[in-house]
Amino acid sequence: MERLIEELGFSEQTVATAVNQEFVRSKDRGETLLVEDDTVEIVTPRQGG
Amino acid sequence: MGKSDDLVVYDARLSSRFLLGTARYPSPAILAEAIRTAGAEIVTVSLRREAGGSRAGESFWRLIRELGVRVLPNTAGCRTAKEAVATAQMARELFGTSWIKLEVIGEEDTLQPDVFGLVEAARILSDDGFCVFPYTTEDLVVAERLLDAGCRVLMPWAAPIGSGRGINNLFGLRALRAHFPDTPLIVDAGLGAPSQAAAVMELGFDAALLNTAVARAGDPVAMARAFSLAIEAGRAAYLSGLMEPRDMAAPSTPVLGRAFGDGFEA
Numbered sequence: 501m502e503r504l505i506e507e508l509g510f511s512e513q514t515v516a517t518a519v520n521q522e523f524v525r526s527k528d529r530g531e532t533l534l535v536e537d538d539t540v541e542i543v544t545p546r547q548g549g
Numbered sequence: 550m551g552k553s554d555d556l557v558v559y560d561a562r563l564s565s566r567f568l569l570g571t572a573r574y575p576s577p578a579i580l581a582e583a584i585r586t587a588g589a590e591i592v593t594v595s596l597r598r599e600a601g602g603s604r605a606g607e608s609f610w611r612l613i614r615e616l617g618v619r620v621l622p623n624t625a626g627c628r629t630a631k632e633a634v635a636t637a638q639m640a641r642e643l644f645g646t647s648w649i650k651l652e653v654i655g656e657e658d659t660l661q662p663d664v665f666g667l668v669e670a671a672r673i674l675s676d677d678g679f680c681v682f683p684y685t686t687e688d689l690v691v692a693e694r695l696l697d698a699g700c701r702v703l704m705p706w707a708a709p710i711g712s713g714r715g716i717n718n719l720f721g722l723r724a725l726r727a728h729f730p731d732t733p734l735i736v737d738a739g740l741g742a743p744s745q746a747a748a749v750m751e752l753g754f755d756a757a758l759l760n761t762a763v764a765r766a767g768d769p770v771a772m773a774r775a776f777s778l779a780i781e782a783g784r785a786a787y788l789s790g791l792m793e794p795r796d797m798a799a800p801s802t803p804v805l806g807r808a809f810g811d812g813f814e815a
Contacts, residue, residue: 508601509600509601509602510601510602513601513602513604513606513607514606514607514610514643515643516596516638516639516640516642516643517639518635518638518639521631521632521635522635523634523635523638523639523642525642526642541598541635541639542598542601543596543597543598543599543639543643544596544597544598544599544603544605544606544607544610544643545594545595545596545606545607545609545610545613545643545644546594546595546596546597546599546605546606546609547570547571547572547573547574547580547594547595547609548570548571548572548593548594548595548596548622548623548625549570549571549572549573549593549595549623549625549710549711549760549761
């Protein structure tokens with residue numbers, strides 16, 4: 501997970517993550533292994549109502 | 550109004566009863582000025598996917614932090630309890646707050662809450678230490694279930710999100726206020742005009758949350774002021790004790806002693 505974030509250019513940004521609709525804490529990303537067909541969410545702050 | 554009328558919600562004591570959304574403004578500068586003019590102490594925020602390296606989210610977050618307001622992240626767009634729970638957990642880490650405006654949407658045309666998913670998610674999140682602000686309907690039974698689930702505030706809609714229709718169900722909102730006199734009730738969604746915001750405050754609701762009516766106004770900053778004044782006026786009117794409407798006229802000027810009235814007999 502950590503590597504994916506780096507490859508996608510998010511390493512310098514504040515992001516939060518989830519895999520298959522399960523939250524993955526920032527400190528757990530290094531140990532979170534991704535497999536084929538996993539659905540990954542990487543989100544950043546945004547305007548909201 | 551002095552500090553005696555502060556609104557206490559979870560761990561916060563608020564002097565402003567105007568909560569403002571941060572979406573759909575013409576520019577970040579206008580958003581910032583609208584928040585300042587509104588006097589809002591709480592603003593809603595969200596989280597979304599973004600292309601790596603875009604930094605749009607980062608600059609928005611910096612702007613909000615510089616304003617020194619408290620943020621209330623939402624779970625907008627979530628359609629299941631599971632999505633909402635994961636979104637809330639991501640928001641807590643991203644924004645550094647356990648406050649969450651919980652939205653679980655059940656119907657596309659009205660963006661009506663899925664109240665079953667809402668109660669389910671509210672229970673999970675409350676048990677996990679979140680301070681849940683549930684976006685709900687005026688349904689009394691659902692409100693009771695949300696309080697049972699751990700919510701200490703309720704956010705009933707006035708009308709569908711972004712509709713600007715004002716109070717859709719006056720009886721329902723009145724009943725909700727009467728049924729839960731000690732629970733902070735923040736009307737969220739559907740307010741399109743300052744008069745509508747004043748109306749919900751006159752009913753005794755504790756605060757109003759809105760976004761579109763300000764953000765999409767011709768002059769959002771001026772509209773933020775208009776809503777701020779209306780919310781304050783509505784609150785003051787509620788506290789002052791509004792007169793009961795009556796069917797027949799009642800003269801305000803004393804009748805006794807009027808000229809040409811029933812005079813004295815010579």
